[in-house]
Amino acid sequence: MSKLAQEIMDAAKSGTALRVLVVEDEPDIAALIAYQLTRDGFRVETTGNGAEAFDAVGRELPDLVVLDRMLPGLSGDEVLRRLKADPATSDIPVLVLTAKREQEDRIEGLELGADDYLAKPFSPRELVLRARAILRRVGETRTNGGGRILKAGPIRLDVDSHRASIGEDELSLTPTEFRLLQALMERHGRTQSRKQLLEKAWDVESGVSDRIQTRTVDMHVRRLRAKLGEVGEWIQTVRGFGYRLKVPEGSE
Numbered sequence: 001m002s003k004l005a006q007e008i009m010d011a012a013k014s015g016t017a018l019r020v021l022v023v024e025d026e027p028d029i030a031a032l033i034a035y036q037l038t039r040d041g042f043r044v045e046t047t048g049n050g051a052e053a054f055d056a057v058g059r060e061l062p063d064l065v066v067l068d069r070m071l072p073g074l075s076g077d078e079v080l081r082r083l084k085a086d087p088a089t090s091d092i093p094v095l096v097l098t099a100k101r102e103q104e105d106r107i108e109g110l111e112l113g114a115d116d117y118l119a120k121p122f123s124p125r126e127l128v129l130r131a132r133a134i135l136r137r138v139g140e141t142r143t144n145g146g147g148r149i150l151k152a153g154p155i156r157l158d159v160d161s162h163r164a165s166i167g168e169d170e171l172s173l174t175p176t177e178f179r180l181l182q183a184l185m186e187r188h189g190r191t192q193s194r195k196q197l198l199e200k201a202w203d204v205e206s207g208v209s210d211r212i213q214t215r216t217v218d219m220h221v222r223r224l225r226a227k228l229g230e231v232g233e234w235i236q237t238v239r240g241f242g243y244r245l246k247v248p249e250g251s252e
């Protein structure tokens with residue numbers, strides 16, 4: 001089993017599995033995709049049209065959207081365009097399914113911001129491989145010498161030894177700040193809700209009131225930003241959704 005596959009399986013067991021939203025109106029195809037992705041350890045939700053897809057995205061931001069191009073109501077292209085136009089969802093990778101094989105379609109879709117394209121008919125196995133390839137591209141997880149190292153630009157976290165640094169400078173973080181930064185780095189570039197961050201950094205399930213969630217996460221983000229100095233600005237507030245870590249291009 002590949003390292004990524006192992007990570008996905010471990011995540012599935014620990015309840016932090018990557019979430020995939022499948023938008024496909026043909027029930028047989030949707031069920032087949034869901035079956036294969038679930039077997040591979042992903043958490044899968046399926047919807048049959050664009051409006052439902054936005055409801056699902058609003059409830060919990062997915063890590064990947066598998067989007068059929070031919071949908072009733074809102075077309076797949078329109079769903080893609082809206083996802084990419086909204087700052088809260090623009091960084092969610094999208095794998096587009098199409099019935100057409102024409103080259104122009106592929107180019108059109110990629111221009112709209114699709115991360116990859118898969119022509120029907122496809123094997124479920126191939127879809128899983130593509131999904132994993134996309135997630136690998138957007139992920140920043142590196143394993144180095146046995147220890148798990150996360151990198152985002154000059155920020156480096158050694159997860160096993162709980163050491164954090166920016167360039168040459170070692171950071172002094174509390175355990176909560178460390179886990180918060182880890183959660184942001186693991187989904188580098190992607191927005192996470194306060195609830196998602198709370199679950200990861202504080203290891204609590206929901207049940208805490210929204211007001212307390214907001215206050216707790218916001219307070220720790222403020223402290224973490226202050227400790228990160230100038231780099232703290234890279235933790236962006238996404239109004240109405242939560243936070244994301246966005247490293248500017250060229251900040252290696």
Ligand code: CA
Pocket residue numbers: 024025026068069070071
């Ligand atoms: Ca369809």
